[in-house]
Amino acid sequence: MISPEENKVGFIGLGVMGKSMATHILNAGFPVVVYTRTKEKAESLVQLGAKWAESPMEVAAQANIIISMVGYPSDVREVYLGDKGIIANGQPHSYLIDMTTSTPTLAKEIYDEAKRKEMYALDAPVSGGDRGAREATLSIMVGGDQEVFNKMKPIFDLIGSTIVYQGKAGSGQxxxxxxxxxxxxxxxxxxxxxxxxxxxxxxxxxxxxxxxxxxxxxxxxxxxxxxxxxxxxxxxxxxxxxxxxxxxxxxxxxxxxxxxxxxxxxxxxxxxxxxxxxxxxxxxxxxxxxxxxx
Structure with a gap:
């Protein structure tokens, strides 16, 4: 069971959907550290108790469950695979969940690199728009290892209502x-x-x-x-x-x-x-x- 006492969640990307998703996790009692390019977008979350980080690298240093909801595959690549990204600077046995709609090829690349660093990666894009994010009714489609999905299912339950494991890395995308x-x-x-x-x-x-x-x-x-x-x-x-x-x-x-x-x-x-x-x-x-x- 994933407990707030033993886990800290990092959330990267607080746009139209990401802010609501991060808020649900924070309201469930998890300590949350956030990063987004425009710091003002994080103010409401910080007021609720989230901690601000200056970069994805800082998020990776503090959290053992890291979720991203950014714009483009190029952003995903930078966040995960850059020199100052999550995988290069994160903790072994961290759980990495990219919820951006990105490419299946990149999802597999992140999975392989995370595995090499003893981390666990899932690709978990969502559908449901701003309303689904606000109401925690998103459809979440997940690729990666089944046991990792099972471990992270309680986190998905906080932000979605239809959560389906689709298969190996890239299957969610x-x-x-x-x-x-x-x-x-x-x-x-x-x-x-x-x-x-x-x-x-x-x-x-x-x-x-x-x-x-x-x-x-x-x-x-x-x-x-x-x-x-x-x-x-x-x-x-x-x-x-x-x-x-x-x-x-x-x-x-x-x-x-x-x-x-x-x-x-x-x-x-x-x-x-x-x-x-x-x-x-x-x-x-x-x-x-x-x-x-x-």
């Missing part, structure tokens, strides 16, 4: 690619449905009452379509990060010689959005872009 592929085409359909409802003279909110619980139902339809209707394009998940995920999935698909026409179209549309300065909007801003072209 491959599963997240399946998740993002599904969402990518679905977001086009959700946006088109709301536009169609409006153009045909229907009340889109009333339409949602009928279609959200039928065969068309999806997380995006239930959670993001209302934001589209309200004109709320604030990020629960950034367009720039969704583009990163889609490009990872397309690259992995090419390696496996799989054609992805739906994902390819979605990546093109979101690239257009980013090119007009919308990369920091939420993914639901696709509706705005498509409706303006109608």
């Amino acid at each position: 491959h599963t997240k690619m399946c998740n993002q592929i599904t969402i990518a085409s679905n977001m086009i359909g959700v946006s088109e449905a709301i536009i169609y409802a409006e153009k045909s003279g229907l009340d889109p909110e009333t339409v949602l009452q009928s279609i959200s619980t039928g065969a068309a139902g999806s997380w995006s339809l239930s959670n993001l379509a209302p934001r589209m209707i309200e004109g709320d394009f604030e990020p629960g998940f950034y367009i720039k990060h969704f583009l990163k995920d889609m490009r990872i999935a397309l690259d992995e698909a090419r390696k496996m010689e799989i054609e992805m026409p739906g994902l390819t179209l979605a990546e093109q549309l979101y690239s257009d959005l980013a090119n007009v300065g919308e990369e920091n909007r939420g993914t639901q801003a696709l509706y705005k872009y498509m409706s303006e072209k109608c």
Whole structure:
């Protein structure tokens, strides 16, 4: 059993989702040390009792369970594999949990390097957005050794409600690619449905009452379509990060010689959005872009 008395949790990355995730762990009684590039983002956690660290290296020196939720694979590589990173400066027998959506190849590389240093690494990307992070209902998909997953399951239980071990190192990231592929085409359909409802003279909110619980139902339809209707394009998940995920999935698909026409179209549309300065909007801003072209 993982107890707050015998373990200290390090959390790196306090963005839209990371801050809520770290807060749940802190509220469960675990001592938590945090690092993020913008120190101001850590202030609320520090006020709750978290300790501030000046770098991932400092986190690694203090914590034996380290969780990261950063932006891009390049950030993950720096945090874990850099000279001032976690693996080079951490304690033997530490548990390393990367919850960033990153590449399966990098997840395997981190696993191998951690094992060489007598550390235990899991890739554990999540789905559920800002709301799932706030409500601790994230879906967590985990790759790595089964016994390490079992050991860390109580930590996952603090931040998620659907926690599934997927297999060897990299399997969590491959599963997240399946998740993002599904969402990518679905977001086009959700946006088109709301536009169609409006153009045909229907009340889109009333339409949602009928279609959200039928065969068309999806997380995006239930959670993001209302934001589209309200004109709320604030990020629960950034367009720039969704583009990163889609490009990872397309690259992995090419390696496996799989054609992805739906994902390819979605990546093109979101690239257009980013090119007009919308990369920091939420993914639901696709509706705005498509409706303006109608």
